[in-house]
Amino acid sequence: MNNAGSIIAGYGITIAAIGFYAAWIVMRGRAIGEQLGIGRSDDGSSAGEGEKGSTWT
Amino acid sequence: MGEQNAPAGQGPMTATPATRVLGGVAVLATVVALLLGLVVSPKDVVQGDAVRLLYVHVPVIWIAYGSFGLTSLASALYLWRGRRRADSGRHYDRLAGAAAECGVLFTGLTLISGALWGKITWGTYWQWDARLTTTVLLFITYIGYLALRRLPADPTVRSKRSAIMALASFVNVPIVHFSVDWWRTLHQQESFGLGEPEITGEMLWSLLFSTLTMTIVAAWLMVHRYRVIRLEEMLDDEGLCAAIEARQAEAVGS
Amino acid sequence: MLGDVLLVAKKDLLIEWRSRITIGQIAPLGVLVLVVFAFALDANAELLERAAGGLFWIAVLFGGVLVVQRSFDVESEDGNDDALRLSGIEPPAIFLGKALALVVQLASLELVLGAGLLVFFNTSVESWPLALVAALGGTLAFSVCGTLYGALASGVRVRDTLLPLLLIPVVAPVLLAATRAFEAAFGLSTDAGWNWTGLLFAIAAIFAAVGSVAFGPLLEDG
Numbered sequence: 097m098n099n100a101g102s103i104i105a106g107y108g109i110t111i112a113a114i115g116f117y118a119a120w121i122v123m124r125g126r127a128i129g130e131q132l133g134i135g136r137s138d139d140g141s142s143a144g145e146g147e148k149g150s151t152w153t
Numbered sequence: 154m155g156e157q158n159a160p161a162g163q164g165p166m167t168a169t170p171a172t173r174v175l176g177g178v179a180v181l182a183t184v185v186a187l188l189l190g191l192v193v194s195p196k197d198v199v200q201g202d203a204v205r206l207l208y209v210h211v212p213v214i215w216i217a218y219g220s221f222g223l224t225s226l227a228s229a230l231y232l233w234r235g236r237r238r239a240d241s242g243r244h245y246d247r248l249a250g251a252a253a254e255c256g257v258l259f260t261g262l263t264l265i266s267g268a269l270w271g272k273i274t275w276g277t278y279w280q281w282d283a284r285l286t287t288t289v290l291l292f293i294t295y296i297g298y299l300a301l302r303r304l305p306a307d308p309t310v311r312s313k314r315s316a317i318m319a320l321a322s323f324v325n326v327p328i329v330h331f332s333v334d335w336w337r338t339l340h341q342q343e344s345f346g347l348g349e350p351e352i353t354g355e356m357l358w359s360l361l362f363s364t365l366t367m368t369i370v371a372a373w374l375m376v377h378r379y380r381v382i383r384l385e386e387m388l389d390d391e392g393l394c395a396a397i398e399a400r401q402a403e404a405v406g407s
Numbered sequence: 408m409l410g411d412v413l414l415v416a417k418k419d420l421l422i423e424w425r426s427r428i429t430i431g432q433i434a435p436l437g438v439l440v441l442v443v444f445a446f447a448l449d450a451n452a453e454l455l456e457r458a459a460g461g462l463f464w465i466a467v468l469f470g471g472v473l474v475v476q477r478s479f480d481v482e483s484e485d486g487n488d489d490a491l492r493l494s495g496i497e498p499p500a501i502f503l504g505k506a507l508a509l510v511v512q513l514a515s516l517e518l519v520l521g522a523g524l525l526v527f528f529n530t531s532v533e534s535w536p537l538a539l540v541a542a543l544g545g546t547l548a549f550s551v552c553g554t555l556y557g558a559l560a561s562g563v564r565v566r567d568t569l570l571p572l573l574l575i576p577v578v579a580p581v582l583l584a585a586t587r588a589f590e591a592a593f594g595l596s597t598d599a600g601w602n603w604t605g606l607l608f609a610i611a612a613i614f615a616a617v618g619s620v621a622f623g624p625l626l627e628d629g
Binding site: 232290293294296297300301304305306313314317318320321322324325328329331332333335336339 | 555556559560562563564565569572573575576577579580583584587598606610613614617621624625627
């Protein structure tokens with residue numbers, strides 16, 4: 097691998113890794129959010145209600 | 154607030170207006186940083202184009218150190234202030250975890266970008282110099298920390314032990330740094346000599362801007378990771394509530 | 408406080424004496440490790456002699472992790488950890504007592520390994536004082552680190568894989584310094600062996616302090 101290749105690889109891997117991590121975080125957030133959303137309507141308990149309405153701290 | 158704004162049919166997301174702005178700025182900054190690093194910045198007199206990799210390698214390790222410092226600070230706060238609070242200071246613990254994960258990612262990138270830079274300047278991906286050796290140990294140390302954070306145990310026990318390990322690591326990392334440094338300066342055989350170049354002018358600006366970009370990106374990552382950790386806790390709590398209710402239903406029914 | 412430390416150490420050593428795990432199983436394992444190193448290095452006598460210091464401490468590392476695991480196994484059996492908490496002994500004393508027991512156990516392991524070095528790797532010791540003091544320093548440092556991290560990883564099924572992962576980065580400087588000191592003691596290098604030995608005692612002191620403070624919160628609710 098020549099020099100240009102190394103540089104592109106360096107930048108590319110960095111951006112890709114950060115991008116994948118960011119995407120993973122967002123997708124995991126959505127997945128859990130869905131799970132919590134479903135859970136909330138099923139058992140109808142008020143256990144989660146108060147928290148859901150609060151702003152993210 | 155995030156949940157109420159979520160479009161119907163999609164679960165709550167971890168975004169808020171503030172973080173959307175942050176994310177947008179991060180993307181813009183990245184584009185500018187790429188331009189500066191790959192196009193605008195001139196070649197270095199000694200290293201040639203290899204210096205462009207330093208615009209990734211140097212900021213990334215600074216961010217890693219900063220993240221681990223944040224982990225240590227949050228852990229100390231958790232142990233000394235958090236546990237006396239009514240909410241048991243879980244936000245300190247979440248911050249410690251989010252920061253450490255970010256730190257591990259950036260340390261990994263440090264090793265990769267450093268290896269690629271080394272390939273160009275030294276002709277080899279690795280050498281046992283003080284900095285590389287210390288960085289590898291740092292990487293594994295915090296991978297261990299993340300493993301401890303997933304300990305199958307009571308959440309309070311888990312958080313407490315993680316916090317203690319974070320502080321023990323805060324003590325250990327300088328010890329590792331010192332011993333490895335001493336070791337390698339005593340055995341300075343083939344000193345590849347080339348440290349980092351003197352960075353001035355456009356190169357300095359590129360480096361500083363890159364650092365700023367990385368900081369913004371890391372902040373975005375940490376905020377969102379923190380929120381997801383909180384979601385994970387909520388999920389665990391609800392699982393616990395459901396299990397308790399099921400148990401109570403059993404008792405009443407039978 | 409000293410009395411309590413000795414009390415806890417005596418308890419651990421008594422359990423060890425009755426079960427003979429370190430002497431009966433871990434020491435032979437240490438010898439095995441030395442033998443396997445000979446296979447790995449193709450029984451190259453010159454190479455083995457040069458590497459003897461490092462190989463010794465790697466063998467100590469393998470055995471030491473097992474001894475640490477054993478040290479905390481005896482606590483989680485039969486509600487012993489509750490008994491310890493209720494005993495009224497100060498957590499720092501418990502920490503130092505367990506570390507002291509580890510020191511004794513590791514020392515017995517190292518005696519066997521040392522004999523192995525002399526026999527298998529043709530090690531010749533130029534400076535016995537340096538070798539012995541360095542071994543003491545390394546053992547103290549390893550023991551306090553092992554006790555702290557053994558507690559962090561204790562009581563869960565993943566302990567066996569988690570403990571080495573957490574412990575080795577922490578004892579890496581100990582291995583490094585101890586090996587350099589041994590090489591100087593064996594006349595294989597002109598390094599300042601006593602300086603490296605000093606570092607070992609410094610690390611031991613630092614982690615003795617960290618562990619003493621950390622054991623309070625650690626023992627609280629388990």
